[in-house]
Amino acid sequence: MDKGFRFFPDQASSVAGDVDLLYFFLVAVSVFFACLIFFLIYLFAVKYRRKSEDDIPKEIEGLLKLEILWSVIPLILVMFVFVWGATLYFDSYTPPKNASEIYVVGKQWMWHIQHPTGQREINELHIPVGQPIKLTMATEDVIHSFFVPAFRLKKDVVPGRYTTMWFEAIKAGEYHLFCAEYCGTKHSQMIGKVVAMEPADYQNWLSGGAASEPMEVTGEKKFQQLACHTCHTDNANARGPSLVGVFGKDVELEGGVKVVVDEEYIRESILTPNAKVAAGYKPVMPTFKGQLTEAGLLQITAYIKSLSKDGSK
Amino acid sequence: MSTAVFKHRADQQAEDNGHTKNYLNAGFSAKSWLLTVDHKRIAILYLISITTMFLLGGIFALVIRLELLTPAGDMLQSETYNKMFTMHGVVMVFFFLIPATPAVFGNFLLPLMIGAKDLAFPRLNLLSWYVFTFGALLGVTAIVFGGVDTGWTFYTPYSSTYANSNVILAALGAFFAGFASILTGLNFIVTIHKMRAPGLTWFRMPLFVWAHYATSIIQVLGTPVVAITIILVALERLFKIGIFDPALGGDPILFQHLFWFYSHPAVYIMILPAMGVISEVICCFARKKIFGYNFIAFSSLAIAMFGFLVWGHHMYTSGQSVYASLVFSVLTFLVAIPSAIKTFNWTATLYKGSISYDAPMIYAIGFLGLFTIGGLTGVFLATLAVDVHVHDTYFVVAHFHYIMVGGAIMGYMAAMHFWWPKITGRLYPEGWARFSALVIFIGFNLTFFPQFIVGYLGMPRRYHAYPEEFQIWNVLSTAGATILGVGYAIPVVYFIWSLRYGAKASANPWKAKGLEWEKADSPPIAHNFEETPVVTEEAYAYEPKRG
Numbered sequence: 106m107d108k109g110f111r112f113f114p115d116q117a118s119s120v121a122g123d124v125d126l127l128y129f130f131l132v133a134v135s136v137f138f139a140c141l142i143f144f145l146i147y148l149f150a151v152k153y154r155r156k157s158e159d160d161i162p163k164e165i166e167g168l169l170k171l172e173i174l175w176s177v178i179p180l181i182l183v184m185f186v187f188v189w190g191a192t193l194y195f196d197s198y199t200p201p202k203n204a205s206e207i208y209v210v211g212k213q214w215m216w217h218i219q220h221p222t223g224q225r226e227i228n229e230l231h232i233p234v235g236q237p238i239k240l241t242m243a244t245e246d247v248i249h250s251f252f253v254p255a256f257r258l259k260k261d262v263v264p265g266r267y268t269t270m271w272f273e274a275i276k277a278g279e280y281h282l283f284c285a286e287y288c289g290t291k292h293s294q295m296i297g298k299v300v301a302m303e304p305a306d307y308q309n310w311l312s313g314g315a316a317s318e319p320m321e322v323t324g325e326k327k328f329q330q331l332a333c334h335t336c337h338t339d340n341a342n343a344r345g346p347s348l349v350g351v352f353g354k355d356v357e358l359e360g361g362v363k364v365v366v367d368e369e370y371i372r373e374s375i376l377t378p379n380a381k382v383a384a385g386y387k388p389v390m391p392t393f394k395g396q397l398t399e400a401g402l403l404q405i406t407a408y409i410k411s412l413s414k415d416g417s418k
Numbered sequence: 419m420s421t422a423v424f425k426h427r428a429d430q431q432a433e434d435n436g437h438t439k440n441y442l443n444a445g446f447s448a449k450s451w452l453l454t455v456d457h458k459r460i461a462i463l464y465l466i467s468i469t470t471m472f473l474l475g476g477i478f479a480l481v482i483r484l485e486l487l488t489p490a491g492d493m494l495q496s497e498t499y500n501k502m503f504t505m506h507g508v509v510m511v512f513f514f515l516i517p518a519t520p521a522v523f524g525n526f527l528l529p530l531m532i533g534a535k536d537l538a539f540p541r542l543n544l545l546s547w548y549v550f551t552f553g554a555l556l557g558v559t560a561i562v563f564g565g566v567d568t569g570w571t572f573y574t575p576y577s578s579t580y581a582n583s584n585v586i587l588a589a590l591g592a593f594f595a596g597f598a599s600i601l602t603g604l605n606f607i608v609t610i611h612k613m614r615a616p617g618l619t620w621f622r623m624p625l626f627v628w629a630h631y632a633t634s635i636i637q638v639l640g641t642p643v644v645a646i647t648i649i650l651v652a653l654e655r656l657f658k659i660g661i662f663d664p665a666l667g668g669d670p671i672l673f674q675h676l677f678w679f680y681s682h683p684a685v686y687i688m689i690l691p692a693m694g695v696i697s698e699v700i701c702c703f704a705r706k707k708i709f710g711y712n713f714i715a716f717s718s719l720a721i722a723m724f725g726f727l728v729w730g731h732h733m734y735t736s737g738q739s740v741y742a743s744l745v746f747s748v749l750t751f752l753v754a755i756p757s758a759i760k761t762f763n764w765t766a767t768l769y770k771g772s773i774s775y776d777a778p779m780i781y782a783i784g785f786l787g788l789f790t791i792g793g794l795t796g797v798f799l800a801t802l803a804v805d806v807h808v809h810d811t812y813f814v815v816a817h818f819h820y821i822m823v824g825g826a827i828m829g830y831m832a833a834m835h836f837w838w839p840k841i842t843g844r845l846y847p848e849g850w851a852r853f854s855a856l857v858i859f860i861g862f863n864l865t866f867f868p869q870f871i872v873g874y875l876g877m878p879r880r881y882h883a884y885p886e887e888f889q890i891w892n893v894l895s896t897a898g899a900t901i902l903g904v905g906y907a908i909p910v911v912y913f914i915w916s917l918r919y920g921a922k923a924s925a926n927p928w929k930a931k932g933l934e935w936e937k938a939d940s941p942p943i944a945h946n947f948e949e950t951p952v953v954t955e956e957a958y959a960y961e962p963k964r965g
Contacts, residue, residue, distance in 0.1 A: 112871055113875070114875050123803070128874070131798050131804065134794075135794040138794060143787060145765050145768075146783060149769055150773060150775075153768065153769070153770055153771045155705075155772045155774040156772070161960060162705055162772045164960070164961040165706070165709060165769070167763075167766075172713050175758065179755055180755055183754055187747055187801070189801075190804060190805075191802050193802070193803035194803045246580060247575055248573060248575075252878065254876025258807070263670060264663075264670055265664025265665075265670070266737070281885065283881075287500075287879075288576065290496050290497050290500060293881035
């Protein structure tokens with residue numbers, strides 16, 4: 106992290122340059138309008154100083170053309186800015202297909218990070234440069250917000266659901282990671298760093314350290330421990346639907362409604378099983394609320410996802 | 419305290435011109451103040467209450483700035499620091515900014531400006547002060563018994579489940595202050611509709627009255643929502659009824675929707691009355707009719723209406739739907755337009771005027787400059803992709819202080835100086851007033867401009883400790899806050915001084931237009947006017963009609 110004197114943070118993600126460009130445009134427009142107003146005020150203030158105590162100037166009612174002019178010009182300008190800002194925002198919502206996934210759990214007052222390959226980190230996130238990364242985030246307690254100024258991105262992490270964000274680092278380096286949503290006593294200590302590494306260095310980092318168990322394997326163990334496999338089998342008469350190959354597909358519910366099996370649906374089905382029961386099954390699954398941490402939920406999700414990969418069992 | 423000061427002044431006045439009756443010497447007992455139904459006396463009661471709260475909130479601000487002088491959190495413990503910024507926000511927003519201009523100047527001036535003897539419901543008006551003061555006392559009790567640490571936004575589930583501080587007490591304080599604000603708004607709406615003097619048509623009303631009309635609509639429609647929200651938080655905290663906490667089956671984002679549905683329009687409750695003040699002051703000191711009267715009047719109403727439809731711009735990163743964010747963004751850009759229209763019209767009013775630079779005008783020009791910067795940086799925050807970066811950083815802190823301190827408080831200070839002779843019958847010392855206006859302007863900019871930069875650099879708000887590279891900006895900010903503190907202290911001294919030693923004010927020391935100046939004494943008599951005034955001209959008719 107460069108500690109020198111500066112006006113702008115590093116541009117370290119693929120969107121940082123775009124956001125800064127829009128920011129500079131806004132600065133330019135603002136400086137123009139502010140200077141225009143300040144100049145006019147100064148000019149009038151000097152030119153039309155009261156000359157004598159009983160000086161009464163001529164009345165000016167107003168001028169419709171001028172009113173329209175100074176309503177329409179700002180309107181056009183802000184609509185232009187709206188479209189520009191909205192386009193960038195919209196793009197930052199759809200992660201590319203080839204994004205690699207990393208899981209984040211926020212907790213008073215630290216960030217837990219799990220890589221699918223099994224590495225776990227606290228308050229540090231190692232990522233390769235040039236590879237889109239998608240974060241799926243959950244929190245154990247209150248709202249937090251994952252903020253990396255050098256990436257110009259933040260996203261709240263909200264209890265009771267998953268939120269996601271994605272980015273692609275374009276420059277190796279270490280960058281601040283802040284919690285941006287006030288979360289209690291040690292809010293300002295819920296900080297860390299994102300370490301963006303050249304792909305080769307990243308491979309070294311991945312293979313270094315203690316041998317770690319991939320998330321899906323940990324998830325599979327939890328799946329067995331909680332005896333999920335006794336109902337969710339491939340057997341046609343099983344009490345629960347088979348989970349092989351379902352991730353990312355539609356599932357039909359009782360009554361014909363279809364929902365996509367995604368992280369959020371898996372989460373809901375584990376914690377509130379009767380909310381959306383697949384068609385043809387009875388609502389007999391017990392809730393696992395309280396038996397799994399957010400991290401555990403994500404591991405089981407990773408396992409269920411792995412059942413839909415090509416060549417899986 | 420106030421009784422003694424006024425008694426002395428009134429005595430002196432009695433000596434000078436042989437017992438001119440006015441609202442101040444109409445009675446000297448504590449009862450004549452505490453049970454008064456005179457809108458002018460109630461305004462004074464409010465003035466004393468909110469000035470006390472402002473000083474309290476200001477002390478919290480200085481403690482915050484002192485802590486942030488160094489990157490390490492070394493002066494206070496984190497928990498104490500968190501309570502400081504929470505109580506600074508709660509006190510300043512709910513107990514100073516929201517009531518400030520309407521409850522003091524709106525109360526004092528609305529009946530005078532429209533030629534009425536009082537507000538429509540004088541007893542309701544007194545009740546509102548008691549309700550407000552009760553709320554403020556609850557707030558102070560929460561502070562005395564250990565404070566509250568949720569941030570003034572009370573976000574759930576932190577506030578409803580996790581915080582171990584006096585959340586309910588502080589929130590109830592805000593609840594009661596809100597109730598007072600509903601009563602005031604209701605009173606103003608009825609008064610403006612029913613009690614205008616003969617000849618005072620809607621489009622002859624001073625723009626101060628229009629601004630308060632728009633403000634009152636927001637107070638009456640918006641405040642009940644935050645009251646409900648506060649009750650829901652209390653129910654969840656006390657009885658574990660699941661509304662906002664997902665562990666109990668609730669939704670934390672729902673809280674944010676409900677909270678901002680009121681709290682964004684609340685920003686307009688703070689700024690619209692100040693805008694009304696600026697219209698009055700600029701016309702008086704340029705001796706000119708306002709440029710584009712209708713546009714300024716209707717832009718107040720437009721702000722009041724659009725202001726209700728933009729709350730989601732506080733939630734771009736909260737996980738709300740992308741499409742919701744798009745809609746809130748476009749509406750937020752639209753609400754910027756009426757503010758721009760006002761600014762251009764005020765500037766145009768100066769054109770070919772006859773401008774003098776007494777303290778109220780210096781504050782008004784300060785308002786124009788600072789509100790312009792605050793408004794323009796609001797456009798940055800409306801912009802989706804930019805807001806994702808600067809949301810919850812010091813950029814936002816700087817922006818809303820430019821609106822609330824640079825806008826609302828500059829307007830409030832302009833009003834204090836402009837109407838001080840009318841309220842007290844005394845002139846303040848002009849030299850000191852101009853000097854302190856300058857000190858405030860410099861101190862303000864030095865405090866808050868660096869925060870735009872450190873915000874874009876990524877410094878999150880509500881941070882007790884921060885990385886070293888942000889220090890230089892924080893040092894500037896703290897230096898500015900010290901100057902600002904001095905700037906606010908000077909007027910407190912000379913205003914009190916002037917009560918006793920200030921030169922006596924004539925009925926219309928500024929040669930201003932308006933019933934409060936032209937038809938009422940300084941200070942006005944208890945029933946405002948000797949006889950009901952009749953209005954025959956438009957507002958700000960500084961140029962005498964020919965023929």
